[in-house]
Amino acid sequence: MKSWILRNLTITRRIAQLTILAMMFIIPYLNVKGFTGVIGTFYSMEMMGIPIVDPALCIQTLALMRELYVPLLLAVIIPLLAALALGRIFCSWACPFNTLAEYAQMLRLKLSPNKRIQAHNPAQIGHYLATLCLFMLALVFTFPVITFLSMPGLLTSQAADLVFLGSLGLELGLFLIIILAEVVIGSRFWCKYACPVGATLSVFRTGASLKVTFDASKCTCQKTEIYDCQKACPLSLNPRKKGIYPYCYNCGACIDACQRNGRALSLVFIHQKEHVKPLQRKMEEVNG
Ligand code: SF4
Ligand code: SF4
DSSP states (O other), X not given: OHHHHHHTHHHHHHHHHHHHHHHHHHHHHHHHTTOOSEEEOSSEEEETTEEEEOHHHHHHHHHHHTSOOHHHHHTTHHHHHHHHHHSSHHHHHTOHHHHHHHHHHHHHHHHOGGGOOOOOOXXXXXXXXXXXXXXXXXXXXXXXXXXXXXXXXXXXXXHHHHHHHSOOOTXXXXXXXXXXXXXXXXXOHIIIIIOHHHHHHHHSOOTTSOEEEEOGGGOOOOOOSSOXXXXXXXXXXXXXXXXXXXXXXXXXXXXXXXXTTTOOEEEESSOXXXXXXXXXXXXXXXXX
């Protein structure tokens, strides 16, 4: 089962994403019927009695309260541990905004295939600067700006409102403006530069966190304008080059594309040391 998942990362991820989209409506519906095992939204929820809070919202709340509130700190342990181990996997596998933005991007490429963005890895500073400004805004003006800009929280709370109250809020307009801009501009700018949730999660990454690595000696692709792995990347990154982090959200689409070629890309926890590679290569030559 585990190796099937690893060989079919994109199919598995699509199933997970669509399940989350369905759960956005099914869970509030079950709540109405009396189910209390899972309550809340991607802002904050309770699963089997365990509170879980979005780390970006936690920082904003602590800044607005101007005090350390221990229960809030405890509620970010699970998302932070997940980010430390697996990177921004929440973004690529669970966030409903990303799911919709990926489908919007596919639609855009279908309608105008020549508009494909050239894959490149932007400088890291752009990723953090906007979020830092947002947190400063919240702090200086004591205004909960992160609440409005957290797309996973906004979409899940709107879905809950629809089920509970039968109505939608004006906040949904912000989502529509962003997704429309993504379709027109097509650069996936929101998840790369503007989202405070993704930017906060990407801070919690160490050398041992799950990461994409490229072994040039295994690459069998002919030199081309755009490689299969680059074409597959929903964020238009170039996984053949260094510097995909903090943008890369470990979706595995490039790994899947590489399966058809030389398997030069892989998802690993720790960078392989150079001195073990010759031994591994010999083992592969002998054992296939
Ligand atoms: S960056 Fe924000 S909107 Fe994009 S996938 Fe991550 S949480 Fe969702
Ligand atoms: S570099 Fe690979 S794993 Fe990272 S976002 Fe792009 S396709 Fe996904």
